[in-house]
Amino acid sequence: MKNTMEYQGYVGTVEFSEEDRVFFGKVLGIRSLLSYEGTTGEELINDFHGVIDDYLAMCKEKKVKPEKAYKGSFNIRISPDLHKKLAIQAIANNMSLNSYIEKTLSAAIA
Known part of the structure; x- marks a missing residue:
């Protein structure tokens, strides 16, 4: 079982709250907090796709460039x-x- 999913180049987590009996997750690798949830796998996937679609539509409407995760550049600290x-x-x-x-x-x- 994977604990991530991908849509339009964005990667999101898949988690489960036993207490709330709900699947939930957040989009990884960007500063904006994009989260989603669902009581079934299908609902989770649909909400994830909807969050991404809404985010991209909002960026287009505001004429701002959407954040892209994993641009191929990162800094590391080594000895x-x-x-x-x-x-x-x-x-x-x-x-x-x-x-x-x-x-x-x-x-x-x-």
Whole structure:
């Protein structure tokens, strides 16, 4: 069972409250708080889609660019020693540090 779902490039969580007997979630990776809920899986999916559609319509109406999650850029904090070792490995492989880290991360999740 997955605990996320995707619609129009946006990823949302899937959670369940036993106390309230309701599925709920929120859109990940953007500053705007977009949440949704439903008593069935079908209701949850429909509300998730509706929240995204409403958000995009509101952005269009207000002439603002919708936030996009996971733009392909993020900052991480690592030790200076690890940074140095990664840079040396990148040079040894005739790659930029960015390309080397992307290749390494891709291999890690494959």
